[in-house]
Amino acid sequence: MRLHPFRLVEPESLPEAIEALGRLDGEARLVAGGTALVAMIRLGLVKPDRLVSLHRVPALTQIRVENGSLELGAMATHADIEHSRVVRDGWPLLADAVRRVATPAIRTSGTIGGNLAYAEAASDPAPALLCLEAEVRVAGPRGSRTVPIGQFFRGFYDAALEPGEIVTAIRIPPPPARARGGYIKFTSRSAEDKPLVGVAALVALDASGRCVETRIGLGGAAPTPIRAERAERTLRGETLTDAAARAAAEAAAQEADPLTDLMGSADYRREMIRVWVRRLLVALGDGTEASGAR
Amino acid sequence: MNLAFTLNGQPCATEAPDHWTVLDLLRDGLGLMGTKYGCGEGVCGTCTVLADGRPIRACLVLAAHARGRTLVTVEGLERDGRLDPIQTAFAERGAAQCGYCTPGIMLAAKALLLENPAPTEHEVREALSGNLCRCTGYTKIVEAVLAVAGTR
Numbered sequence: 212m213r214l215h216p217f218r219l220v221e222p223e224s225l226p227e228a229i230e231a232l233g234r235l236d237g238e239a240r241l242v243a244g245g246t247a248l249v250a251m252i253r254l255g256l257v258k259p260d261r262l263v264s265l266h267r268v269p270a271l272t273q274i275r276v277e278n279g280s281l282e283l284g285a286m287a288t289h290a291d292i293e294h295s296r297v298v299r300d301g302w303p304l305l306a307d308a309v310r311r312v313a314t315p316a317i318r319t320s321g322t323i324g325g326n327l328a329y330a331e332a333a334s335d336p337a338p339a340l341l342c343l344e345a346e347v348r349v350a351g352p353r354g355s356r357t358v359p360i361g362q363f364f365r366g367f368y369d370a371a372l373e374p375g376e377i378v379t380a381i382r383i384p385p386p387p388a389r390a391r392g393g394y395i396k397f398t399s400r401s402a403e404d405k406p407l408v409g410v411a412a413l414v415a416l417d418a419s420g421r422c423v424e425t426r427i428g429l430g431g432a433a434p435t436p437i438r439a440e441r442a443e444r445t446l447r448g449e450t451l452t453d454a455a456a457r458a459a460a461e462a463a464a465q466e467a468d469p470l471t472d473l474m475g476s477a478d479y480r481r482e483m484i485r486v487w488v489r490r491l492l493v494a495l496g497d498g499t500e501a502s503g504a505r
Numbered sequence: 506m507n508l509a510f511t512l513n514g515q516p517c518a519t520e521a522p523d524h525w526t527v528l529d530l531l532r533d534g535l536g537l538m539g540t541k542y543g544c545g546e547g548v549c550g551t552c553t554v555l556a557d558g559r560p561i562r563a564c565l566v567l568a569a570h571a572r573g574r575t576l577v578t579v580e581g582l583e584r585d586g587r588l589d590p591i592q593t594a595f596a597e598r599g600a601a602q603c604g605y606c607t608p609g610i611m612l613a614a615k616a617l618l619l620e621n622p623a624p625t626e627h628e629v630r631e632a633l634s635g636n637l638c639r640c641t642g643y644t645k646i647v648e649a650v651l652a653v654a655g656t657r
Contacts, residue, residue, distance in 0.1 A: 212545055219506065219523035219569055242567065249526065249565045250546040262523075266570055290559060314635025315616065316553050316560035320570075403634045 285324025304392035308339035337436035338428030351376035364435035451496030460489035513581025550636030579608035602640035
């Protein structure tokens with residue numbers, strides 16, 4: 212079965228890409244890896260006249276460290292990030308989350324910029340990037356800007372991108388000193404599915420084991436990926452006991468705003484947030500690896 | 506549009522309409538029918554081929570994005586009339602029933618073994634997690650991949 216026909220534009224620079232996207236003849240869509248967009252075209256959900264591909268724009272695939280921060284080009288694939296020594300060593304939480312995206316074949320093609328621009332509520336990388344307080348670099352007809360990831364997800368499949376704007380890079384500062392982190396993905400159907408609930412957490416403990424910094428990111432818990440800020444506050448200055456983890460998980464379940472879909476009801480999601488936030492925090496408190504959520 | 510890439514060890518220069526995927530190009534442009542159309546949404550895995558040694562879903566990747574890359578399809582697993590060890594293991598162990606998922610599964614397994622020549626059973630199952638066999642013959646498939654790993 213063929214895709215609905217479109218014209219493919221392959222710009223060789225960012226300004227050309229922005230110009231091609233902004234041309235006013237029919238509907239244009241930006242394509243990176245195509246793992247979301249091509250499936251949407253196949254299903255007839257979108258029928259663009261023109262696709263603007265970023266594959267020939269140089270430098271967008273770079274993964275490098277600059278002034279201590281990780282810079283991911285928007286076209287870096289999940290496989291590139293998962294296999295990057297730099298990412299595994301310095302940002303292991305991101306590597307953990309990215310290697311849980313779908314299947315190896317999807318990770319070969321799917322890009323980090325595409326993942327964020329798609330604004331999927333149940334994204335695997337997004338909760339980790341929320342915990343890491345990443346910034347999204349965006350370029351458009353009116354120049355470039357930087358959007359903190361906490362402000363990047365505007366609504367259900369809605370990213371804070373104006374018409375003609377392109378995600379160009381993600382900048383990720385180093386994790387807090389002595390932070391331990393983890394990502395847990397709970398799927399209700401099969402392992403390669405998107406998460407029913409995804410939980411990322413970064414916890415920095417002082418010498419006496421008290422939380423000096425706690426960040427919890429949730430996927431599938433609201434119309435967009437979110438930080439569980441009330442849950443984070445319950446842990447301020449606390450040691451990560453089972454009781455503290457339970458209280459934080461309860462707060463996360465309360466502040467979540469989950470949706471009902473074919474994977475599970477809102478009530479079920481809320482219950483799973485309660486379970487998996489607690490399990491991840493207990494594992495981080497023990498210094499063990501949280502497991503069981505496949 | 507014009508396309509040039511390496512296909513099963515040979516240079517390939519061809520043309521394709523803008524909206525074709527790699528799967529359209531392989532089957533309809535080049536007549537290589539080993540790669541199957543299944544779901545068309547990247548979920549079932551039967552269209553899996555290798556691009557630069559990594560698995561891709563041919564139904565989701567635009568043909569234009571194959572430009573300059575090295576593709577391997579099931580037709581390219583055999584070399585000089587000799588089956589790839591994965592093909593031999595699948596045949597010897599009866600790891601195919603209806604056969605529709607087999608090309609994609611063999612290429613997903615090939616990608617795993619290129620990266621990790623001695624995977625555990627868990628790693629094999631994880632690598633094949635996106636390849637559905639609706640005859641549900643997974644046991645023999647996993648055994649076949651582990652057998653290849655064991656003989657290396």
